[in-house]
Amino acid sequence: EVQLVQSGAEVKKPGESLKISCQGSGYSFTDYWIGWVRQMPGKGLEWMGMIYPGDSDTRYNPSFQGHVTISADRSINTAYLQWSSLKASDTAMYYCGRGGFFDLWGQGTLVTVSS
Amino acid sequence: EIVLTQSPGTLSLSPGERATLSCRASQSVSSNYLAWYQQKPGQAPRLLMYGASSRATGIPDRFSGSGSGTDFTLTISRLEPEDLAVYYCHQYETSPRTFGQGTKVEIK
Numbered sequence: 001e002v003q004l005v006q007s008g009a010e011v012k013k014p015g016e017s018l019k020i021s022c023q024g025s026g027y028s029f030t031d032y033w034i035g036w037v038r039q040m041p042g043k044g045l046e047w048m049g050m051i052y053p054g055d056s057d058t059r060y061n062p063s064f065q066g067h068v069t070i071s072a073d074r075s076i077n078t079a080y081l082q083w084s085s086l087k088a089s090d091t092a093m094y095y096c097g098r099g100g101f102f103d104l105w106g107q108g109t110l111v112t113v114s115s
Numbered sequence: 116e117i118v119l120t121q122s123p124g125t126l127s128l129s130p131g132e133r134a135t136l137s138c139r140a141s142q143s144v145s146s147n148y149l150a151w152y153q154q155k156p157g158q159a160p161r162l163l164m165y166g167a168s169s170r171a172t173g174i175p176d177r178f179s180g181s182g183s184g185t186d187f188t189l190t191i192s193r194l195e196p197e198d199l200a201v202y203y204c205h206q207y208e209t210s211p212r213t214f215g216q217g218t219k220v221e222i223k
Contacts, residue, residue: 035212037160037214044201044203044214044215044216044217045152045154045160045203045205045214045217046214047205047211047212047213047214049211050212059210059211060211061210061211061212062211063211095159095160097160100148100207101148101150101162101165101205101207102150102152102160102162102205103162103165103171103172104162105159105160105161105162106159107159108159
């Protein structure tokens with residue numbers, strides 16, 4: 001089955017670091033971009049950035065650049081989104097998606113940042 | 116950055132009615148690199164249309180997309196109760212990619 005499976009929900013404190021994952025299966029992982037999308041509570045979708053696992057070419061939305069890092073390990077068909085210092089405003093659902101337009105979505109990872 | 120503006124914010128219609136959702140871009144989306152997604156409550160988004168007018172796999176033919184340049188439309192020809200959702204347009208031509216703010220479709 002072609003799918004993207006994301007890591008589970010996280011509860012963190014402000015200032016802590018976090019790395020969430022998105023594992024692809026059932027297709028050639030290195031042939032498609034993987035993008036990350038933020039959805040804050042009750043709000044719309046925001047495009048954060050994307051990576052091409054084949055050569056690790058990475059693009060960021062300037063609104064998120066410097067606050068998050070996108071990476072990938074093609075040996076295990078997994079893309080990552082990480083923070084070195086979380087803020088309360090990072091509380092959101094994070095989705096990964098496949099391709100330029102997202103024809104396949106992960107189930108989402110809920111990140112809660114609270115003291 | 117290309118700003119996408121969707122209208123209306125909310126659409127309230129009865130089953131069987133026609134729904135017309137608009138997405139206007141702040142600059143031309145050449146090559147029609149415009150997609151539409153459906154997000155039902157508590158679920159991840161799902162691709163409906165890409166290339167402005169190509170239906171994604173498994174999407175019923177009551178969904179159709181049209182438009183070019185700066186004006187795009189998603190039409191649901193005969194609304195069904197399961198179409199209750201928020202619909203987003205998305206341009207994937209230039210970086211940063213952007214989404215519209217969404218149109219909520221309510222079923223009377």
